[in-house]
Amino acid sequence: MVQINLPENSKVKKGNYFKDKTGSKNLRKVNIYRWDPSTEENPRIDTYEVDMNNCPSKVLDILNKIKNELDPTIAYRRSCAHGVCGSCAMNMGGKNGLACTTPHADIDGDIDIYPLPHLKVKRDLIGDLDGLYRQYQSIEPWLKSNSKSETSEIIQSKEDRKKLDGAYECIMCACCSTSCPSYWWNGDKYLGPAVLLQAYRWIVDSRDEEREARLKKVADELKLYRCHTILNCTSACPKGLNPAKAIAEIKKMLATANL
Amino acid sequence: MENKEPLSPHIQIYRWHISSLVSISHRITGIVNIVAITLICLWASLLLLGESKYETIEFFLNSFLGKFIILGLTWSFLFQILSEIRHLIMDFGYGFELQTSKITGLIVIIGSIVLTITFYLIGKNFI
Numbered sequence: 001m002v003q004i005n006l007p008e009n010s011k012v013k014k015g016n017y018f019k020d021k022t023g024s025k026n027l028r029k030v031n032i033y034r035w036d037p038s039t040e041e042n043p044r045i046d047t048y049e050v051d052m053n054n055c056p057s058k059v060l061d062i063l064n065k066i067k068n069e070l071d072p073t074i075a076y077r078r079s080c081a082h083g084v085c086g087s088c089a090m091n092m093g094g095k096n097g098l099a100c101t102t103p104h105a106d107i108d109g110d111i112d113i114y115p116l117p118h119l120k121v122k123r124d125l126i127g128d129l130d131g132l133y134r135q136y137q138s139i140e141p142w143l144k145s146n147s148k149s150e151t152s153e154i155i156q157s158k159e160d161r162k163k164l165d166g167a168y169e170c171i172m173c174a175c176c177s178t179s180c181p182s183y184w185w186n187g188d189k190y191l192g193p194a195v196l197l198q199a200y201r202w203i204v205d206s207r208d209e210e211r212e213a214r215l216k217k218v219a220d221e222l223k224l225y226r227c228h229t230i231l232n233c234t235s236a237c238p239k240g241l242n243p244a245k246a247i248a249e250i251k252k253m254l255a256t257a258n259l
Numbered sequence: 260m261e262n263k264e265p266l267s268p269h270i271q272i273y274r275w276h277i278s279s280l281v282s283i284s285h286r287i288t289g290i291v292n293i294v295a296i297t298l299i300c301l302w303a304s305l306l307l308l309g310e311s312k313y314e315t316i317e318f319f320l321n322s323f324l325g326k327f328i329i330l331g332l333t334w335s336f337l338f339q340i341l342s343e344i345r346h347l348i349m350d351f352g353y354g355f356e357l358q359t360s361k362i363t364g365l366i367v368i369i370g371s372i373v374l375t376i377t378f379y380l381i382g383k384n385f386i
Contacts, residue, residue, distance in 0.1 A: 010265035035265055043265050091267075094274030117269035127267055181279070184269045229349050231278035231360050245355035252352055 002185045015044030018070050024051035029110040030062055032074065035121050043121065046071070052104075059092050060099035062111065063125075076125040083238060086173030089116055090125050096175040096236040116178035118187065129174055135191050136172065139199045139217070144210040160206035167201035167246060169239050170194065176233035176243050182226040189222035193233035193243030196224065200246040203253070212259060219254050227251075277364035284368075285342040288335040295332045333378050338371035 006012075015034055020027050027049045035043040048066050055065050060078060067074050077087040081100045088099040091114040093107035104111055119127030145154060177183050177192035191199065196218065203214050218224045224247065233243040305312050319325045345363050348354050354363050 004270060006266055006268060006271065009263070010267075012268060033267070037264070091272060094272055112272070114272055115267040117267055117273055119267050120264040121267050122264065128264070179273065181270065228282055229278075229346065229355075230282040231355070231357070232273070232276075234355065234360075235276060235278070235357055242355055245352065248349060248352050248355060251350070 009042060011042055013042050013044045015046040018046065018048040020049035020051060022051045022054075024053050026052045028052050028104070030066065031110055031112045032063075032066070032125070033114045033121075034074070034124050036073075037123050046074075047110075055104075057103050057105065058100055059102045059104050059107075059111070059113070060088055062104055063088075063099060063113070074125075075123045084171065086171035089173040089175045089178075089238075090114065091117055091178075096179045098173060098175070098238040101238055116174055118184040119178060127174075127178070131187060132174055132177055132192065132194065135195045136198060139191070139195055139202070139214070141198050141202060143202075143205065144208055146209060154207045156206055163204045163206070164201060166241055167197055167204070170197055170201070170241060171239060172198075173238065175236045175238055179232040179236040181230060181232065182228060186222060186226050190226035191218065191223050193227070193247065196227070196250065197241065197243040197246045200250050203250065212257075215250070215254060215257060216259055218250060219259070224250060224254075277361045277368070281342055281345070281364040281367050284338060285346075288339045288342075291332070291335045292339055295335070330375060330379060334371055334375040337374045337378075338367065341367040341370050341374075 012033065030048045030050050031045050032048065033043060034046050048070055050062055050065060050070075055061055060081060063074070063076055063078075067076075076090065076099070078100065079085040079087040081088075083098050083101040086098065089096065090099055091112075092099065092102055093112060096116060099113075113125065115121055115125045115127040116129075119129065122128055172194060174194055176197075177187075177194040180193055182190055183192040199214065199218050202208055203211055208214075227244065227247045229244055229248070231244050234241075234245070237243065302316060305316060320329060345354070345367055348363070354360055
């Protein structure tokens with residue numbers, strides 16, 4: 001159901017202000033969404049003045065700097081810091097992306113950092129992705145080749161392998177799904193761009209023998225057709241993939257297939 | 260515990276871009292058009308009530324507010340048509356690249372405004 005306003009317990013309040021202590025002339029204000037599960041309080045926005053003279057180029061560097069030097073209580077996910085693991089997906093300057101690959105120079109004015117949109121917040125910048133992982137599980141993202149021997153190699157032509165380009169690179173960071181308004185309003189039923197891109201990846205895999213069953217499975221009003229080509233997903237993807245096009249391709253296959 | 264966790268901000272903070280603007284406008288103009296068609300049907304059926312009623316409507320439509328509504332509806336219909344063509348092309352699997360979708364989105368926005376002005380000018384010259 002479309003709910004434009006945030007629920008009462010999710011309304012964001014003004015938080016603390018951390019003034020710069022270094023005396024640097026090159027400061028930027030960083031506004032960060034905070035929520036502490038151990039209190040009964042609403043989420044708040046804390047503002048930090050960060051000395052940009054001693055800060056590397058990415059948004060994750062700012063967060064690390066804040067955690068190390070200004071406020072150790074701030075919580076966020078991060079691991080590889082090279083755009084491979086997908087842990088540090090968050091909303092920066094109003095757009096989803098990976099903090100480790102987003103340059104803070106690309107953001108004008110104050111730097112606003114929020115968790116991925118429309119998720120239950122676990123703490124600060126950490127959103128609950130359980131629902132998305134359950135949906136990912138529901139499309140059975142593994143190779144199904146019952147008739148073929150499990151000990152010998154399944155040969156794939158170069159052309160067939162090429163079909164997986166643009167789909168297999170997905171790191172499941174959830175930037176796309178949590179940027180999608182359709183997923184915000186119908187996330188309990190609509191699979192969302194991340195999962196549909198993976199559904200597509202297994203549908204077009206020449207080695208997979210369950211193509212028809214997979215197509216039938218996503219051919220559901222809410223599971224697939226809630227995509228209205230808003231393209232927030234494609235513009236959010238930090239790996240430059242195109243989930244919206246993959247969804248369109250599935251729709252095309254369903255329109256032309258004789259299931 | 261379950262309900263204590265807040266929902267992270269979504270539409271309040273997410274930045275708009277051409278494609279999302281066209282998409283939401285497509286929905287809004289769609290709803291406006293349905294209402295408009297109902298009103299046009301009502302207008303047509305009011306004709307049955309005779310000349311005096313027709314003149315009242317005529318008077319209203321010639322007022323500033325009436326003209327504003329007519330031009331607004333012209334834009335809303337044109338926007339819907341252009342945006343629908345864009346959707347049709349996308350249904351064929353084309354135009355999903357970010358740059359292309361931005362250009363087609365701009366064509367829809369600017370095109371609908373230009374066509375509305377054209378319609379207005381054509382109307383002016385003929386009446």
